[in-house]
Amino acid sequence: MSAAAEEVVTEAPAVEAVPKRAMTLGYGTSLVVLAALVIIPLLVKNFIIFQMTMLLIYGLAVLALNILTGGSGQFSLGQSAFYAVGAYTSAILMEHVGMNYALTLPIAGVICFGFGFLFGQPALRLSGVYLALATFALATAMPQLLKLGYFEHWTGGVQGLVVTKPDAPFGLPMSQDMWLYYFTLAITIAIYVASVNLLRSRSGRAFMAIRDNEIAASAMGVDVALYKTLAFGVSAGITGVAGGLGAIAVQFVAPDGYTIQLAISLFLGMVVGGVGWLPGSIVGSAFIIFVPNIAEGISKGLSGAVFGVLLFLVIFLVPHGARQVAIVAQQLAAKLKKN
């Protein structure tokens, strides 16, 4: 037992001791990833382009959770609620108000920011597992709230709303799917860059200071309550934009699309990608989109069990997720260079 404890002690710093830039990728790697994201859709079928769009959208939602949990140290199992509010905001504005799809996204973001910021107020009294439970309650309540007869005129009740898919503007010769992909990619890059900026700034340091030690953060002049609720707001806002994009991509919103299952998937995505490592968000997103399909390919009847085993393997082999893989790869590369 003591040997195991020792192992843990020696292992932890090896993973933690990441030099600066720990939250992001290097320049070269970023360019390669970006090039791949720009070029691949030109070579593949529409259905795969659609899946890549969803990859980016869930990537955004995982990134949002990563800012909240990896950045400010607050758990949330309620991200599906923010995602739903964003999706419905976009859908209602497009279908009932007739607003342009692109304009609905910032509105969805702002509304969800407000919602998250307000939700963050009572959540201030909770931390760790209790906060996770409170957000869980939010996630379980949301689909039922969306079904309420009172809002039915706007939300479409149980039926949900059908959303029209936008055409490529300016007569660009692209399919709807491809246009939506590049549109989503542009938004994803903008939000990713802004998130990296945020976490490297004074506000981001305040988030991380709170995550690491609230009392010390407060003694340094950090308004703990303010920054905790801001982190909730930012996270909810980004999730809302992702939800809006999701509604446009799927062309449909319905209460049962935004259950606790989605929230848990996003949480999984964050853990698999590496908590606190923003580029891992896209890896986590790929995991939650593709691994269930792979599991189904292996065994139709036992897809859930296969998924469970795969998940277990990932968590067991690389507990720090994609981040750990990236660090090991970096160390290997450095060794190869030396030889």
Add this chain to the structure above:
Amino acid sequence: MTQAQLAQGNNPLLAVRDVSVVFGGIIALNGVSFDMRQGQILGLIGPNGAGKTTLFNCLSRLYQPSSGDILMEGQSILTRPPHRIAEIGIGRTFQNVALFPNLSVIDNVRVGAHSRTSSDIVSDSLRLAWVRRGESDMNEKVHGILGYLDLEDVAHTVVSGLPFGTQKRVELARALAADPKILLLDEPAGGLNHEEVYVLGDLIRKIRDDRHITVLLVEHHMGLVMSIADHVVALNFGRKLAEGTPAQVQADPDVIKAYLGSKDQ
């Protein structure tokens, strides 16, 4: 104007006035008063349970005194929430080091400058020109402090992996980044060996002399207090036992009995 005069004159920088703290039925502090003057190193001593940490926590606004007042440059600090103490020039370190373990040394010190800088999440996300300017000004200051405390070599190292003595220096650096007028040090000698304690003592004196920072030293280590403090306040059972120069306090029969043990034994 009047405030400036207060600070300039013979008035104390920090005044503790008749402070009492009651937890349930237990009186942790009972009418303690003392003054701190500009540039002083004041040692606060006392055996375990004497109320040193309670008083310290009142100064950093973690506890609310049941009665009495604490004045900084003539103004009460008791109406301020804990996060608005740094901005009036009260900085602190923690008993067993309370750094941000997953942040690098330089980021820890940057957080220390939080109360001296401003930003909002939108400007930060967009890295607007004024934000970049603010960051570069702050970085210059932070590097100055890192150099001053000989921490440049480890600036980008994550603090959790550093030796304890270095972590203590990082904590001092973090406190200095807020440009404090008063530095509250909670048992800084704890966990250090004999030699390190005297290096620390020299460092505290150097900080006081170079930066004109007043220091409140809450300490168990009598050797350290007696060698660097200008003024000593001794507490026992929540009351002030004695106050004066280190020599006076050391010679005080009550202090000897309560803290140092009787001479005859």
